[in-house]
Amino acid sequence: MDKILKIENVEKYYGNKGNVVKAIDDISFDVSRGEFVGVMGPSGSGKTTLLNIISTIDEVSSGHIYIDNKDLTEISKKEIAKFRRRNLGFIFQDFNLLDTLTIHENIALALTINRFKKTEINSNVINVARELGIEDILSKYPYEVSGGEKQRCACARALITNPKIVLADEPTGALDSKSAQILIEMISHLNKALEATILMVTHDSFTASYCDRILFIKDGKIFTELVKGQNTRKQFFNQILDVVALLGGDIRDVR
Amino acid sequence: MYAKIAINNAKRSIKDYVIYFVTLTICVSLFYAFMSLSSSNYKLITEDSYNFQMLQKIMEYATYVITALLVLLIGYVNKYMIKRRQKEFATYILLGTPQKSVAFMFFIETLVMGIISIILGMFVGTLFSQVVTALILMTAKQQIIFSFKLYVDTVIITFVFFIAMFCIIGLFNVRALSKIKLMDMLNDEKKTEFQFKRSKVIYIITFCIAVLLYVICGYCSYKILSVEPETMFTHSNAEIYIGLGVIGFIVGTYALFYSLAYIIIAIKERWTKFKYEYTNLFLIGTIVSKIKTAPILMATIALTFIGAALSFTLTLIMAQWSLGYLDYRLPYDLVVDNNYVFRSKIQDIRDIPKIDYNDINEYLSSQDYGLENYCEIEQYFIKDNDFYKMKKTGMPKPVTAISLSDYNQLRKMLGHNDIKLKNNEFTMQWDKNIDNSEINDYINHSSTLNINGNKINISSTPYYKESIGEYIYISDINAIIVLPDELCKDLTLVKTDFYANTRENMSYNEALQLEEEYIPNWFKQNYSYIFNNYGGSRPILTRLKVSETVEILNVTLAMRILGIYLGTVLLMISLAVLALQQLLDSIEHKGRFRILKKLGIDNREINKLILKQISLYFIMPIAIAITGFLILLNIFLEIFSEQISTFLGDKALIFNIGISLLLIIIIYICYFAATYYTFKRNIGNKSSL
Numbered sequence: 050m051d052k053i054l055k056i057e058n059v060e061k062y063y064g065n066k067g068n069v070v071k072a073i074d075d076i077s078f079d080v081s082r083g084e085f086v087g088v089m090g091p092s093g094s095g096k097t098t099l100l101n102i103i104s105t106i107d108e109v110s111s112g113h114i115y116i117d118n119k120d121l122t123e124i125s126k127k128e129i130a131k132f133r134r135r136n137l138g139f140i141f142q143d144f145n146l147l148d149t150l151t152i153h154e155n156i157a158l159a160l161t162i163n164r165f166k167k168t169e170i171n172s173n174v175i176n177v178a179r180e181l182g183i184e185d186i187l188s189k190y191p192y193e194v195s196g197g198e199k200q201r202c203a204c205a206r207a208l209i210t211n212p213k214i215v216l217a218d219e220p221t222g223a224l225d226s227k228s229a230q231i232l233i234e235m236i237s238h239l240n241k242a243l244e245a246t247i248l249m250v251t252h253d254s255f256t257a258s259y260c261d262r263i264l265f266i267k268d269g270k271i272f273t274e275l276v277k278g279q280n281t282r283k284q285f286f287n288q289i290l291d292v293v294a295l296l297g298g299d300i301r302d303v304r
Numbered sequence: 305m306y307a308k309i310a311i312n313n314a315k316r317s318i319k320d321y322v323i324y325f326v327t328l329t330i331c332v333s334l335f336y337a338f339m340s341l342s343s344s345n346y347k348l349i350t351e352d353s354y355n356f357q358m359l360q361k362i363m364e365y366a367t368y369v370i371t372a373l374l375v376l377l378i379g380y381v382n383k384y385m386i387k388r389r390q391k392e393f394a395t396y397i398l399l400g401t402p403q404k405s406v407a408f409m410f411f412i413e414t415l416v417m418g419i420i421s422i423i424l425g426m427f428v429g430t431l432f433s434q435v436v437t438a439l440i441l442m443t444a445k446q447q448i449i450f451s452f453k454l455y456v457d458t459v460i461i462t463f464v465f466f467i468a469m470f471c472i473i474g475l476f477n478v479r480a481l482s483k484i485k486l487m488d489m490l491n492d493e494k495k496t497e498f499q500f501k502r503s504k505v506i507y508i509i510t511f512c513i514a515v516l517l518y519v520i521c522g523y524c525s526y527k528i529l530s531v532e533p534e535t536m537f538t539h540s541n542a543e544i545y546i547g548l549g550v551i552g553f554i555v556g557t558y559a560l561f562y563s564l565a566y567i568i569i570a571i572k573e574r575w576t577k578f579k580y581e582y583t584n585l586f587l588i589g590t591i592v593s594k595i596k597t598a599p600i601l602m603a604t605i606a607l608t609f610i611g612a613a614l615s616f617t618l619t620l621i622m623a624q625w626s627l628g629y630l631d632y633r634l635p636y637d638l639v640v641d642n643n644y645v646f647r648s649k650i651q652d653i654r655d656i657p658k659i660d661y662n663d664i665n666e667y668l669s670s671q672d673y674g675l676e677n678y679c680e681i682e683q684y685f686i687k688d689n690d691f692y693k694m695k696k697t698g699m700p701k702p703v704t705a706i707s708l709s710d711y712n713q714l715r716k717m718l719g720h721n722d723i724k725l726k727n728n729e730f731t732m733q734w735d736k737n738i739d740n741s742e743i744n745d746y747i748n749h750s751s752t753l754n755i756n757g758n759k760i761n762i763s764s765t766p767y768y769k770e771s772i773g774e775y776i777y778i779s780d781i782n783a784i785i786v787l788p789d790e791l792c793k794d795l796t797l798v799k800t801d802f803y804a805n806t807r808e809n810m811s812y813n814e815a816l817q818l819e820e821e822y823i824p825n826w827f828k829q830n831y832s833y834i835f836n837n838y839g840g841s842r843p844i845l846t847r848l849k850v851s852e853t854v855e856i857l858n859v860t861l862a863m864r865i866l867g868i869y870l871g872t873v874l875l876m877i878s879l880a881v882l883a884l885q886q887l888l889d890s891i892e893h894k895g896r897f898r899i900l901k902k903l904g905i906d907n908r909e910i911n912k913l914i915l916k917q918i919s920l921y922f923i924m925p926i927a928i929a930i931t932g933f934l935i936l937l938n939i940f941l942e943i944f945s946e947q948i949s950t951f952l953g954d955k956a957l958i959f960n961i962g963i964s965l966l967l968i969i970i971i972y973i974c975y976f977a978a979t980y981y982t983f984k985r986n987i988g989n990k991s992s993l
Contacts, residue, residue, distance in 0.1 A: 127906070129906070130901075130904050130905060130906030130907075130909075131904065131906070132904075133902075134903060135904070139902055139903070145899045145902065146899075147899060148896075149586075149589035149590050149592070149593040150589040154585050154589065157580065157585060158586060158903065161581065161583070161584070161585050162582065162905060164582060167576055167579075167581070170576070171576065206903075
């Protein structure tokens with residue numbers, strides 16, 4: 050399998066001279082095409098920083114990041130927005146939908162920004178919406194639908210451009226457990242059906258148990274790595290819980 | 305403690321509401337500038353022949369009224385501030401502050417902002433008052449002298465007026481704020497305002513009504529234009545058309561904005577090509593949501609804008625017009641007009657007095673200013689029967705006649721050449737304004753006259769139109785017949801008038817004394833029998849160029865200044881509301897643009913998008929306003945085209961319209977630029993993500 054994302058010795062420092070905080074301390078890993086990778090770790094471990102760096106929102110202090118063999122650290126500032134919209138898809142904890150647009154338009158926006166063929170946009174949106182089970186609410190506005198539906202809309206928006214990699218930042222974080230389960234099952238399904246590569250940061254062991262592989266980060270370093278392999282989801286879940294307990298997670302992370 | 309929070313909040317508010325604050329300050333300064341004109345300490349240094357007391361009075365009252373319009377702006381902004389900050393207020397209440405105190409704190413906060421703007425406004429106002437003074441002195445053709453003074457009484461008036469305004473609005477706010485439930489305050493963020501409240505059919509019907517009303521408005525203006533200008537105001541239908549047109553436009557504008565959002569969405573749905581062009585989707589969404597939430601406000605802004613534009617242009621045109629009109633109406637320094645036929649109860653034609661103006665003549669010669677030339681003009685009835693026609697109300701007033709020698713004398717006074725008439729001929733003098741075709745029409749119908757049995761024909765030069773003053777015409781058609789002297793001897797006198805030019809200009813006080821004391825007294829003394837028998841409120845009318853000039857100058861100046869003032873205030877209010885509507889939502893906008901950035905739009909594109917969004921938002925109500933304004937202006941110019949070309953001239957017209965447009969554009973651009981840069985700052989689009 051070819052590597053879609055390759056991270057080599059990435060470091061990220063915050064602060065000024067004399068008071069430097071290492072948010073990410075020499076991390077290296079890679080993600081293959083079609084893989085569903087989770088990133089877990091306690092608060093302040095550097096998960097979000099890592100995601101920000103990969104999503105080109107933040108810059109590395111040292112090291113290299115390759116997406117489809119293109120070095121992110123070498124891309125000029127001008128090109129970065131273009132690169133981002135062509136290659137990356139985002140799902141955020143707080144949905145980030147535009148409240149002035151309908152669900153349909155929110156999804157279509159991702160395509161128009163990429164200057165997609167106008168005649169194909171409608172059919173594309175409807176196809177993705179059907180895949181995610183939101184075709185009935187397409188004409189509604191975000192404030193008219195539930196949180197789970199909003200997040201599915203956000204997923205549709207992230208996936209519709211066929212990005213090389215989808216970056217999900219705690220996608221279930223703002224949802225109730227029922228909606229969260231529906232959503233993560235859907236993401237997992239999309240990962241298999243569309244062969245979408247997904248990198249997901251999460252706090253929640255249950256959500257994480259749907260991943261193929263999980264990276265545990267602590268204090269800016271990779272603490273350990275769990276691979277699902279032939280395990281059932283339940284077995285994998287229990288393994289995750291063990292590591293979380295080892296990491297210093299608390300009872301909240303056990304479901 | 306609460307006071308401290310309030311003051312800190314005020315400081316922060318000034319930053320957030322900088323456009324509102326600046327608008328307020330400018331309005332205060334304009335108020336101060338105009339008020340200082342009527343200050344008792346204010347002295348306008350002018351020559352004796354000018355007097356601006358009337359102007360000061362007009363300005364004082366008009367300024368109060370115009371400035372009171374600011375209540376709308378202040379009220380709107382305060383309402384918005386409350387809405388924006390409900391969550392913050394809720395936090396105070398949750399921490400244990402009584403709701404009353406929170407409301408009061410908000411009041412203090414707005415008051416602090418208000419007081420700062422008043423103080424700043426007064427300093428700027430001192431500068432403005434110099435500009436206004438310069439404007440007045442320029443109109444009176446005087447030398448401009450600057451004096452920077454603070455007028456204590458004006459300062460007090462300004463303070464009291466504005467503080468009262470803030471307090472009234474503030475008290476309403478306090479009441480409203482102490483009544484809101486805590487729960488509602490906390491939940492205010494969850495909004496449902498983007499929804500359409502009514503069904504699809506209603507929006508479509510409203511839109512159709514709007515189109516229909518605009519069509520009616522267009523039809524009315526077409527009708528008005530097709531009416532002959534002369535019969536304009538006697539023609540009762542014209543008034544109906546004007547009323548219908550104006551109401552149609554106003555209601556149509558409201559209906560249009562009410563349904564506009566729906567129509568845009570409907571169009572957008574059909575027009576996929578445009579909808580899916582890059583960021584258009586985002587742009588349409590933002591604009592539509594704004595129209596949807598505040599259609600009435602947008603329509604009001606559009607109408608206010610028309611009001612401002614009209615007030616700018618029309619007052620400038622009218623002022624110029626009345627100045628031009630003065631020269632035409634009163635080409636002599638002095639006219640004494642005595643018209644006993646219809647200004648008294650005289651019933652018998654033999655009682656009409658013949659007035660001898662010798663005394664006045666001598667009096668004027670003995671004064672410092674001296675007498676250059678003068679003329680006594682006698683007017684006659686063509687037929688004695690005309691007297692009774694003239695006494696009857698509602699009947700058209702018949703044409704009167706003057707003798708050739710009197711007529712030539714008048715022409716000489718004004719520098720025109722003499723005319724000649726054969727013994728069996730007559731000619732006519734017509735008002736400059738009357739259309740030639742109308743004159744020809746009249747003359748064709750009555751080319752011969754019968755004077756006491758003598759039949760005479762119209763001369764080969766049938767009429768003259770050089771201005772000889774407006775007061776000579778008695779008849780409704782604004783014309784007078786000129787007869788050979790011989791024929792006049794046997795005619796019955798209508799009245800005797802006195803026309804004179806002085807050698808030097810008399811001062812305003814001398815003119816006033818002449819007009820109100822000397823001439824009335826002289827008349828009462830010498831013609832006491834007429835005065836006692838027939839009374840009449842003003843037995844004799846004196847018109848002096850000096851005093852009329854002063855009055856006209858006063859009025860035109862007041863018109864000009866007030867027009868600009870009203871226009872500026874209206875314009876600033878509407879633009880400030882437009883700007884604030886964009887800026888105050890910057891929290892939401894910030895979120896939206898952040899999402900766009902995450903979706904991969906770079907900063908340059910975002911700046912473009914901001915520019916597009918604000919332009920569209922600023923242009924929409926203004927586009928409708930401009931259309932309405934152009935139609936109105938066109939109708940106005942069309943109807944009064946003759947008067948305008950006579951009294952104003954095309955150059956002055958273009959100049960005046962140009963000035964007003966320039967002012968509007970400058971103010972507009974200032975607000976636009978300020979909104980754009982503040983918006984960008986609020987979005988925080990300087991650093992990359």
